[in-house]
Amino acid sequence: MSLSQPKMSVAELKERHLAATDTLNNLKQRLNHTRRSLLDTDLAGYARSQGKSPVTFGPTDLVCCRTLQGHTGKVYSLDWTSERNRIVSASQDGRLIVWNALTRQKIHAIKLPCAWVMATAFSPTGQSITCGGLDSVCSIFNLNSATDKDGNLPVSRTLCGHKGYISSCQYVPDEDTHLITGSGDQTCVLWDITTGLKTSVFGGEFQSGHTADVLSISINESNSRMFASGSCDTTARLWDTRMASRAVRTFHGHEGDVNSVKLFPDGNRFGTGSEDGTCRLFDIRTGHQLQVYCQKHSDNETPPVTSITFSISGRLLFAGYTNGDCYVWDTLLAKVVLNLGSLQDSHEGRISCLGLAADGSALCTGSWDTNLKIWAFGGHRRMI
Amino acid sequence: MQSSGPESASPITNRVQSLSSAETRGKHRVHAEVKRLEQEARFLEEELEQLERMDKASAPCKETLSNVETRPDPLLPTTIGPLNPSWDRWFEGPQESKGCRCWIL
Numbered sequence: 001m002s003l004s005q006p007k008m009s010v011a012e013l014k015e016r017h018l019a020a021t022d023t024l025n026n027l028k029q030r031l032n033h034t035r036r037s038l039l040d041t042d043l044a045g046y047a048r049s050q051g052k053s054p055v056t057f058g059p060t061d062l063v064c065c066r067t068l069q070g071h072t073g074k075v076y077s078l079d080w081t082s083e084r085n086r087i088v089s090a091s092q093d094g095r096l097i098v099w100n101a102l103t104r105q106k107i108h109a110i111k112l113p114c115a116w117v118m119a120t121a122f123s124p125t126g127q128s129i130t131c132g133g134l135d136s137v138c139s140i141f142n143l144n145s146a147t148d149k150d151g152n153l154p155v156s157r158t159l160c161g162h163k164g165y166i167s168s169c170q171y172v173p174d175e176d177t178h179l180i181t182g183s184g185d186q187t188c189v190l191w192d193i194t195t196g197l198k199t200s201v202f203g204g205e206f207q208s209g210h211t212a213d214v215l216s217i218s219i220n221e222s223n224s225r226m227f228a229s230g231s232c233d234t235t236a237r238l239w240d241t242r243m244a245s246r247a248v249r250t251f252h253g254h255e256g257d258v259n260s261v262k263l264f265p266d267g268n269r270f271g272t273g274s275e276d277g278t279c280r281l282f283d284i285r286t287g288h289q290l291q292v293y294c295q296k297h298s299d300n301e302t303p304p305v306t307s308i309t310f311s312i313s314g315r316l317l318f319a320g321y322t323n324g325d326c327y328v329w330d331t332l333l334a335k336v337v338l339n340l341g342s343l344q345d346s347h348e349g350r351i352s353c354l355g356l357a358a359d360g361s362a363l364c365t366g367s368w369d370t371n372l373k374i375w376a377f378g379g380h381r382r383m384i
Numbered sequence: 385m386q387s388s389g390p391e392s393a394s395p396i397t398n399r400v401q402s403l404s405s406a407e408t409r410g411k412h413r414v415h416a417e418v419k420r421l422e423q424e425a426r427f428l429e430e431e432l433e434q435l436e437r438m439d440k441a442s443a444p445c446k447e448t449l450s451n452v453e454t455r456p457d458p459l460l461p462t463t464i465g466p467l468n469p470s471w472d473r474w475f476e477g478p479q480e481s482k483g484c485r486c487w488i489l
Contacts (some may be wrong), residue, residue, distance in 0.1 A: 008415075009416075010407075010411060013414050013415060013418065014414070015409060016418050017414055017417065017418050017421070020418050020421035020422050023421075023422075023425050024421055024424055024425045024428065027425055027428040027429060027432065028428065030432060031431060031432055031435065033426060034432065034435045034436075035435065035487060038435070038438060038439075038440045038441060039440070039441045040440045040441055040442050041440075041441055041442050042441065042445070043445045043449075045445075046442055046445035046446065046449065047445075047449055050449060052449070055460060055461065055462075056461065057461060058461070062459065063459055065474045065475060066474070085473075100471060102474070140487065176489060197487065208420070208423065208427070209426065235452075248477045249431070264448075265451075265455065266447075266448070266451040266452075268444070268447065268448075268451075269444070269448060281448075283441075283444035283448075285444065286438050286439055286441070286443070286444055287431075287435075287438075288444060290441060290444060290445055290448065292442070300421075310481060311457050311459045311460070312455060312456075312457050312459075313452050313453075313455035313456070313457035313460070313463070314448070314451065314452045314455070315452050315453075315457055315460055316457075316459060316460070316466060331452065332448070332452060339400065359456040359458065359468070359470065359471065360457060360458050360471075361459070361468075361470070361471040361472075361473070361474065362474055363459070374474065376458075376459070376471075376474035376475070377458060377459050377460070377461070378474075378475050379461060380461070381458075381460075381461060381462075381463065381467060382461060382462045382463075382466045383462075383463065383464065383467055384462060384463065384464045384465075
């Protein structure tokens with residue numbers, strides 16, 4: 001079968017390509033300029049103008065109240081259940097562990113078919129967990145199923161189809177039947193777990209999307225049709241699961257890989273953490289970058305941000321860095337109000353993942369030192 | 385040059401044909417890339433039009449401030465109520481850090 005010939009000559013095509021590139025660059029510049037003109041303030045400037053002062057912690061307010069020991073390799077990913085106190089963690093040791101964070105007990109220890117796991121998540125009911133990594137597939141485990149003769153939980157479903165590693169995964173809230181993955185193949189996929197098939201592919205060869213590996217995704221709890229993704233192409237994108245053909249919006253600003261994205265608790269904003277050492281807060285409706293969170297560390301460096309999450313009100317932004325710091329930012333005033341990495345009982349290595357308990361009462365950090373730690377407020381609480 | 389079937393074509397004819405196919409595939413790639421760029425430009429034009437009518441940043445900043453301050457937060461020293469006693473479960477009972485230390489072999 002022969003290819004049909006395009007009508008243009010090579011020279012005409014090249015000219016059209018040049019013209020299209022010029023038009024695009026011109027539009028990008030105009031967009032940048034118009035956006036900048038609309039940034040009459042940032043969040044910190046606005047909060048200061050309203051007389052807000054930074055959150056202040058006493059020396060024993062936020063403390064490490066549990067250390068979960070058991071992995072024999074770096075911890076790469078963790079997720080809390082949406083109720084009770086369980087956490088699932090994934091490690092370089094090729095295992096998932098399901099913990100009762102309150103008692104520190106290990107409820108399940110799952111030896112994975114592929115040891116190179118990078119991401120894990122709990123299902124909304126807490127009855128299943130999923131994980132994925134360099135094998136490019138998402139494995140689902142039903143925690144209620146019987147173990148095999150070796151004492152291992154069998155894989156109950158495998159989601160195949162990505163052409164690159166799975167960097168992140170999250171179940172769609174309120175249903176154990178769908179999940180979203182982000183991948184090194186530059187796409188995000190919405191899966192139907194019941195059939196094992198892809199419902200939608202976001203980006204990729206035939207559609208507009210990320211132009212480099214997707215490193216992180218975060219689904220909007222208030223509107224589960226919406227999710228954000230972060231990528232090595234330095235952008236974050238917002239997607240509507242009903243429209244896979246293109247992102248709703250692309251957010252520029254970072255100067256390095258976007259390693260972590262997290263929807264803000266009110267569902268109208270999202271945060272990002274990047275290789276460029278900064279975190280940013282973006283507004284979904286307007287597309288504006290509301291705040292940059294950047295501070296040099298004690299060694300005068302700005303190490304990459306590995307992961308972020310917000311406290312349940314959004315007032316605190318937790319950011320883990322490659323140098324072992326875990327800054328607690330006052331989101332409104334863009335000030336670092338605490339460094340969990342400098343507290344007693346802090347991790348001895350990079351913090352690779354973070355997650356907030358469902359009721360917001362505790363933060364879990366996972367580290368390359370093989371441990372997970374639980375942090376909670378043990379001081380005197382004042383009610384307004 | 386003869387233009388018989390591929391089985392009887394000379395190596396030189398094959399090479400010329402494959403070069404021409406490579407050129408055609410190259411043109412298709414550039415064509416697809418041009419289409420992608422032009423579509424991207426249309427998206428950006430739409431975004432520019434939306435921006436003309438968009439609120440300034442102070443509007444979402446005000447909204448953010450308001451939303452943050454109306455939600456009880458167990459990790460803040462000062463927060464609006466109601467406070468929930470279960471937030472303090474992490475400090476109830478024995479907290480000694482040597483819990484289950486079994487190593488997964």
